[in-house]
Amino acid sequence: xxxxxxxHEQLTxxxxxxxxxxxxxGGRFHTVKAMMERFQVSQATxxxxxxxxxxxxxxxxxxxxxxxxxxxxxxxxxxxPATIYCIAAYEEMFDPARTSPDWxxxxxxxxxxxxxxxxxxxxxxxxxxxxxxxxxxxxxxPGSSMCIFLNxxxxxxxxxxxxxxxxxxxxxxxxxxHRKLNLVFCDVGKATEDAVEYLIGGGHRNIxxxxxxxxxxxxxxxxxxxxxxxIPYRSDYCWFNYRALPDPIRLEVEQKIxxxxxxxxxxATSDLxxxxxxxxxxxxxxxxxxxxxxxxxxxxxxxTPLTTMDMHLEQAGEALLENLLKKARDGxxxxxxxxxxxxxxxxx
Numbered sequence: 001x002x003x004x005x006x007x008h009e010q011l012t013x014x015x016x017x018x019x020x021x022x023x024x025x026g027g028r029f030h031t032v033k034a035m036m037e038r039f040q041v042s043q044a045t046x047x048x049x050x051x052x053x054x055x056x057x058x059x060x061x062x063x064x065x066x067x068x069x070x071x072x073x074x075x076x077x078x079x080x081p082a083t084i085y086c087i088a089a090y091e092e093m094f095d096p097a098r099t100s101p102d103w104x105x106x107x108x109x110x111x112x113x114x115x116x117x118x119x120x121x122x123x124x125x126x127x128x129x130x131x132x133x134x135x136x137x138x139x140x141x142p143g144s145s146m147c148i149f150l151n152x153x154x155x156x157x158x159x160x161x162x163x164x165x166x167x168x169x170x171x172x173x174x175x176x177x178h179r180k181l182n183l184v185f186c187d188v189g190k191a192t193e194d195a196v197e198y199l200i201g202g203g204h205r206n207i208x209x210x211x212x213x214x215x216x217x218x219x220x221x222x223x224x225x226x227x228x229x230x231i232p233y234r235s236d237y238c239w240f241n242y243r244a245l246p247d248p249i250r251l252e253v254e255q256k257i258x259x260x261x262x263x264x265x266x267x268a269t270s271d272l273x274x275x276x277x278x279x280x281x282x283x284x285x286x287x288x289x290x291x292x293x294x295x296x297x298x299x300x301x302x303x304t305p306l307t308t309m310d311m312h313l314e315q316a317g318e319a320l321l322e323n324l325l326k327k328a329r330d331g332x333x334x335x336x337x338x339x340x341x342x343x344x345x346x347x348x
Contacts, residue, residue, distance in 0.1 A: 007041055011049035014039075016331055019058050024069035029059050031066065052166060084324065085127045085139055086113055086148045087155055104296045105313060109150055109172065112317020120325065124148075131155050140167055146328055148320050152177065168328040170320045174311075175217040182333040184319045188269075188293065191309045191340045192221030195291045196267050198342065200229050204265035204289060207231075209238045210249070210277055211269040218269040218293070237263070241273070246300075249276025257281065257288075265289040265348070271297040274306050278347060289348040297345075305345035312338055 015035075018024075030038075035046055050067075053059045061067050088106050110126060117124045129135050136158045139145060146168040149155040155171075159181070162169040171183040199207055209222045219238070226233055239256065241249060249272075257263065257280065265288050266281075268274035274292035281287045282304070295310035316338045323334050 007045050008048035011039055011041060011045065012052050013331055015049065015053060016056075016058065019053070019069055020330070027069060029067040029069050056166075083139075083145045084117070084122065084124045084148065084321075085145060086110060086124050086150065087127050087129065087131070087136070087158065088150045089128070089131050089154045104299050105294070106150060107299075108296070108313035109317040109320070112314035112319075113148060113321045114317075115314070116318040116321035120321075124321070131158060133157050133161060136161060140165065142167055146324055148172075148324055152183075168324060170324040170327060172316060172320060180333050180335070182323055182327045183335055184316050184323060185335065185337045186311045186313075186316055186340065187217075187337060188311065189217035189221040189224075191293060191311065192218040192267065192269060193225045194221075194340075195293065195309050195342075196222050196225035197228075199265045199267065199289060199291060199348065200225065200231070202265075202289065202348070205229075205231050206260070206263045206265070207237065208260070208263055208266045208288070209269075210253075210266055210273050211238070211240055212242050212244065213240055214238070216269070222267055236260075244270055244273040244276070246272060246276035246279065249273050250280045253277045253280035257284075263288055265291070268292045270294055271302075271306055271308055272300060274308070274347070275300055275302050278304060278306070291348045295343050304347065306343075307345040307348035308343050309340050310343045311340050 032043065032046060035041075036043060039046075041049075050059070057070055059067055059069055088110075113124055127139060131154045140147060140158070140162060142165045147158070147162055149159055149169060149171045152159065152171055152173045159169065159171055161167075163181070169182060171181055172186070173183055174186045174188040176185070176187075176189075196207060207226075209219065211218050211222075213219070223233055237260070239252060241252060253276065266277050268277050268290060269292075271292045271294045274290055275297065278290055281290070290307070292306050292308040293311065294313075295308045297306045297308065319336050319338060323336060326332065326334065
């Protein structure tokens with residue numbers, strides 16, 4: 001039974017898989033009546049489902065005789081398009097001074113993607129670009145290109161175009177979305193929750209949250225951990241700074257920390273924030289414990305090993321490439337979650 005939502009898209013995938021299974025091998029395809037009865041769909045839905053199969057050359061109609069499957073189906077493993085594009089916003093790739101966490105994140109992700117591509121003797125084209133649809137259309141050619149997207153928020157309309165045009169793609173996200181897409185997921189919200197749990201387990205109850213914005217997955221994870229242990233949420237313990245460079249963070253922490261002598265720990269949502277916070281508190285007689293996220297502190301030439309949640313971004317990059325190739329071969333969407341782990345340092 002085909003489910004109620006997106007009936008035609010699901011039916012297209014079911015029929016495509018049957019074709020590539022070799023069940024027809026150049027013979028007659030199902031009749032319209034048989035498919036309508038089997039899948040319990042209307043003729044309009046069936047027509048929409050069959051259209052992509054016609055466009056891909058998998059089936060064809062002969063007047064007065066019916067619908068047939070193409071005699072020479074290429075093996076999907078050998079028909080993977082040769083050109084792979086890794087799409088990143090321009091500033092993420094080439095402006096570390098503006099968005100250092102994004103820059104380091106992109107470098108690690110791309111390192112994993114390239115490593116996986118080498119195993120398949122493939123080349124990945126890194127495409128730093130303005131994430132506009134017009135620019136994307138110049139490289140996103142159905143049948144001859146595939147795409148890896150490093151950021152759903154900035155590339156959402158590009159992802160939608162790839163889905164619509166059936167261009168194989170894979171997508172990285174770190175905040176849950178309620179859609180079935182071909183994605184690799186790093187759960188930063190749960191990682192933050194576990195980091196705060198770690199601090200609470202160490203006896204800390206007055207914990208500063210040093211993050212980007214109130215509606216972020218990280219902030220939600222922080223609040224969940226407090227709630228689980230019955231610790232009241234305090235908005236004055238939440239210090240938000242979107243562009244988190246070390247010196248502004250250091251100044252902010254230096255200015256505020258003395259007003260909260262009861263604070264014994266800081267949850268920083270990026271290593272760059274943690275670097276600034278640690279520089280502000282490291283010489284205090286009773287310096288607070290500090291835990292961070294990303295495990296990228298080594299790239300900032302920071303001498304003190306941070307206690308941080310390692311999101312394993314290189315592994316995520318490798319998964320993006322592998323899932324892209326699987327999508328190109330079988331057309332299926334996969335949702336893979338990359339595990340995170342605590343990297344013990346000297347700050348908590």
